Structures are given as structure tokens and as C-alpha cells.
Amino acid sequence: MSGVDRWEVRHDLYEDVEVEAEDRLRAIIAAAKVWGVRWLPIAQECRTKKLGPAKEAEGYGKTGAV
Numbered sequence: 001m002s003g004v005d006r007w008e009v010r011h012d013l014y015e016d017v018e019v020e021a022e023d024r025l026r027a028i029i030a031a032a033k034v035w036g037v038r039w040l041p042i043a044q045e046c047r048t049k050k051l052g053p054a055k056e057a058e059g060y061g062k063t064g065a066v
Contacts, residue, residue, distance in 0.1 A: 006051040011035075011042055020054040 007027035010016045014037075019030035028046045032039035 004054040
């Protein structure tokens with residue numbers, strides 16, 4: 001099992017967000033929750049960037065606007 005990383009997720013229709021997730025797909029799912037939309041219809045249009053390891057292990061799932 002890999003560690004939790006910090007990800008930046010972008011989509012043309014929504015504000016950029018940073019989330020903590022184990023992988024790209026989970027980062028997109030977390031971003032969709034922030035945006036209040038279903039993740040599947042927007043997944044292909046999302047752009048992601050891994051920012052590095054999450055600062056705190058207990059922070060898994062934390063999200064916020066960039």
C-alpha cells in the first residue's frame with residue numbers, strides 16, 4: 001500500500017483544489033466531493049499534479065481550495 005500524497009486537481013468548470021489521496025483516481029474523487037459533483041462524468045477532463053507526500057498521516061481525505 002502506498003502512502004498518502006498531496007495532489008492538485010484542476011477542471012475547467014471548477015476552482016482548483018488541493019486534496020490528500022493515495023493515488024490520482026482517489027484525488028479526483030476527493031476533488032469532486034469538494035465541488036459537489038459526481039466524479040465519473042468529469043474524471044477524464046481533470047488534470048492532476050502530485051505535489052508530494054502529505055504532511056500528516058491523519059490528514060487523509062482532507063481537502064481545500066488552492
